[in-house]
Amino acid sequence: MLADIGMVGLAVMGSNLVKNMLSKGFTVAVYNREPEMTEKFLKENEGKKVIGTQNYEELVKSIAKPRKIMMMIRAGKPVDEVIEQLVPYLEAGDIIIDGGNSHYPDTMRRTAYLESKGFRYIGTGVSGGEEGALKGPSLMPGGSPSAWEAVRPVFQSICAHVDGNPCCEWVGENGAGHFVKMVHNGIEYGDMQLISECYQLMRDCLGLSDGEMSGIFKRWNKTELDSYLIEITGNILAKADEDGMPLVEKILDTAGQKGTGKWTGISSLEEGVPLTLICEAVHARCLSSMKEERVRASKVYARKITPFEGDREAFLEDLRKALYCAKIVSYAQGYTLMRSAAKSYGWNLNYGGIALMWRGGCIIRSRFLGKIKEAFVRDPALENLLLDPYFKSTVEEGIASWRKVVSSAVLCGVPVPAMSSALEYFDGYTTERLPANLLQAQRDYFGAHTYERVDAPRGKFFHTNWTGEGGDIASTTYEV
Numbered sequence: 001m002l003a004d005i006g007m008v009g010l011a012v013m014g015s016n017l018v019k020n021m022l023s024k025g026f027t028v029a030v031y032n033r034e035p036e037m038t039e040k041f042l043k044e045n046e047g048k049k050v051i052g053t054q055n056y057e058e059l060v061k062s063i064a065k066p067r068k069i070m071m072m073i074r075a076g077k078p079v080d081e082v083i084e085q086l087v088p089y090l091e092a093g094d095i096i097i098d099g100g101n102s103h104y105p106d107t108m109r110r111t112a113y114l115e116s117k118g119f120r121y122i123g124t125g126v127s128g129g130e131e132g133a134l135k136g137p138s139l140m141p142g143g144s145p146s147a148w149e150a151v152r153p154v155f156q157s158i159c160a161h162v163d164g165n166p167c168c169e170w171v172g173e174n175g176a177g178h179f180v181k182m183v184h185n186g187i188e189y190g191d192m193q194l195i196s197e198c199y200q201l202m203r204d205c206l207g208l209s210d211g212e213m214s215g216i217f218k219r220w221n222k223t224e225l226d227s228y229l230i231e232i233t234g235n236i237l238a239k240a241d242e243d244g245m246p247l248v249e250k251i252l253d254t255a256g257q258k259g260t261g262k263w264t265g266i267s268s269l270e271e272g273v274p275l276t277l278i279c280e281a282v283h284a285r286c287l288s289s290m291k292e293e294r295v296r297a298s299k300v301y302a303r304k305i306t307p308f309e310g311d312r313e314a315f316l317e318d319l320r321k322a323l324y325c326a327k328i329v330s331y332a333q334g335y336t337l338m339r340s341a342a343k344s345y346g347w348n349l350n351y352g353g354i355a356l357m358w359r360g361g362c363i364i365r366s367r368f369l370g371k372i373k374e375a376f377v378r379d380p381a382l383e384n385l386l387l388d389p390y391f392k393s394t395v396e397e398g399i400a401s402w403r404k405v406v407s408s409a410v411l412c413g414v415p416v417p418a419m420s421s422a423l424e425y426f427d428g429y430t431t432e433r434l435p436a437n438l439l440q441a442q443r444d445y446f447g448a449h450t451y452e453r454v455d456a457p458r459g460k461f462f463h464t465n466w467t468g469e470g471g472d473i474a475s476t477t478y479e480v
Helices: 012-023 035-044 056-061 077-089 104-116 129-135 145-158 176-205 210-220 228-238 260-271 276-288 291-301 312-345 351-357 368-378 389-412 417-429 436-447
Strands: 005-008 028-031 050-052 068-071 095-098 120-127 138-143
Touching (some): 005 056, 012 129, 028 056, 035 050, 068 077, 095 145, 104 120, 104 138, 104 176, 120 129, 120 145, 138 176, 138 351, 176 276, 176 312, 176 389, 260 276, 260 312, 276 417, 312 351, 312 368, 368 389
Parallel strands (some): 005 028, 005 068, 068 095, 095 120
Antiparallel strands (some): 120 138
16 A cells, blocks of 8 residues: 655644544655654554655655655754655655745745756645644645646645635745745734734723623624634633633733744845834734843833723724724735735736635634635736725725724823834825935935936936035945
8 A cells, every 4th residue: 555645744733734634535654753753643543544654765665656745844954854865765756845834935945956856846835733734724835836736636635625615726836835824924923913912902001801802802703803813812811720810811921933924024125015014013022022121121111001081892993993904904015025026936826816725724714815805806916905995995994993093002002013003004005295205315415326306207317416515426226
């Protein structure tokens, strides 16, 4: 008996994906560098169509051709090491799949390398965590296009399904799959930060209890905010510790991160795309990690929160609308980044299809994603989600509430970096004339960097001798 697919790595994600594959009738060959983990997995799944192997040669020989070998291991150097150990046993047309959170430039490099040797490579985003891996994740594969038909039956069987549609489709060449997963994770950072800011406003400005906040999030989950993250927030706030007190209030306020949010921010700078909300979400986690320093600073300033005075129910409705508007901006920025990268790397991304892939199985799954799909059905060349009729009407209906919430947060003294940066982006994006004319004048004044004029054709640059002491020589115009 030969396996349909192989798996390298039997930690939580790898083992759950294998269990998922086994439940769908596939035969899977498994390998882990710690033999005891392989033996443990075999015992737990005795009687199922799983083949245990002790080395890479045995793993490769256990799989039907063209061989499909998936890695669920730590990103970075370990991926390159495993690839090099597999290559000597592979034959032309065999496929290596990286399901970890690899940085997309690494996936581009690995795809080119393996294709040069006659092999094929797929870098796929896998979202949904432990539960998703077992019951149906969102999968975002990219890499060698010819490999897709070989892996499609497995991937579309094990992924989540929404309304009968698989949350897995081919994304694009080389690093496209991991790029889309990176943006997904960046949006996840933004969603979590926005929800956390709402929580802090309810707690510190309104003085609500965790039980009251739990009820609010559960109500919100029955509106257009219906999503996995809103759902679990309601559950988290309702969870009591052993002493009956809210567990969340006993958790240290320092957030961790694994790098994908940072990568998304760096990519936005490289592409010249404003990703303000996601970057603020990353910075908020960095600031949270400075716990001891923040404690010292809080004693220096002894700053007090000013409680909200007014209609609490009205404010909560404003907050719900503000959260939804800010969420729209988060996705608008993420999609703008994907569009820019697609142009840079020659990817033909299906933006509506990406929204469908995110509708089930993944951490950011929500009703909202269906609206994004509809937007790209209406206009496949949509420049920005904010220009779609549905999102335009939604923001126009919620903008007054959004401004009230951000203003109230400032007056109360509660930081809302993600929600406020989203509003600043919206105001900047919808402002016909920004003060960059003065900025360009400053650059030309001190560095002779030149400027364009409103009464001249675009692309024609001018330089002014502002002091009468400079010359007429201008700096070369270039883009960083």
